[in-house]
Amino acid sequence: MSSPAPRPRLNRDRVLHAAVALADENGIEALSMRSLAQRIGVVPMALYKHVASKEELLDGMVDVIVGGIDLPTPGADWKAAVRERVLSARASLLRHPWASQVIESRTSASPVVLDHMESLVGLFRAGGFSVDLTHHVMHALGTRMWGFTQEVFPTPARPADPDARAAALGRFAARYPHIVEMATAGSHDEGSAVGGGCDDQFEFEFALDLLLDGFERLHRQGWTRAGRTGERRSQRAVR
Incomplete structure (x- = not known):
């Protein structure tokens, strides 16, 4: 045997x-x-x-998730490389829906987490971005670098009864017509983090592309914080 x-x-x-x-x-x-x-x-x-400890376990789990984010395609320009890296992070988060909650709860960055941040910073710097602009770009990306965004307000639960749901929607629409108009205009994604009228993936890519386009415009303009601060001071002086 x-x-x-x-x-x-x-x-x-x-x-x-x-x-x-x-x-x-x-x-x-x-x-x-x-x-x-x-x-x-x-x-x-x-x-x-x-x-x-349990906290060290959670730190290690974040490392597993972040360590699974794909590296960008070799030779890609900064914009395509950043987009690819961020969308790979999002794909990883979608496979592990609990991960965003744990990432936000961490109080320090591990070497794996810092490697991911270093990679993104390096992509902007390799693309010719100044240290000054890169600093602000990373702030603007925020949690998008990990593949998720934090919504301001949660979507309230809707009544299960169809009649009660219709009545509640009617009352809401009477007071907030523009919100209802906007919410019912989009494609529906069951369980969306940003409301029943939103497609999470589309909204994420839409905002990411807006940011990347904005970063590119500022980079081409040679933007600096000092220049922007001086511009604001001049505008206040004119007023």
């Missing part, structure tokens, strides 16, 4: 990938050191040899 195959050796990489898989299946709220240990088939204390 043959002996059973040996269990794969536990290491940090195996722990992190098991945690990502567990969060993908059951949500980040279901993740605990105990539930992770049960999934792997070890006692919880065995995990602490590889991750010292």
Whole structure:
């Protein structure tokens, strides 16, 4: 009788990938050191040899997600390369819907996270952007560099009953006609983060392309913060 195959050796990489898989299946709220240990088939204390705490586990999970972002196509110009990198980050986030919440909760950047930021900064610098403009460009990108955006207001839940839903919409439309007109004009994407009338992917790419076009225009104009500040001062003096 043959002996059973040996269990794969536990290491940090195996722990992190098991945690990502567990969060993908059951949500980040279901993740605990105990539930992770049960999934792997070890006692919880065995995990602490590889991750010292739940927070370190979450840091490592972010590294797994960010480390999976594709590098841009070699030889691509800065605009195409940045777009490709950001959209790859978004594709990774869509595969792991919990990841944006965890990324926002981190209080420090790991080397993997810094590598991603360094890559984006390097793409702008290689494209001829000044350090000054690149600084402001990265602020403008914000969370888009990780593949998501933070909406200002959540979309309220709609009543389940059709009649109640129609009545609520009627009251809302009477008070906020322009909002309803705008919201009902777009294509529908069930579960959209920006409302039932929005296509999340389209909205993300639309805003990204607007930013990239704006960055390109400022770069061609030789924009500097000093020049912009001086322009504002001159406008105030004229008034």
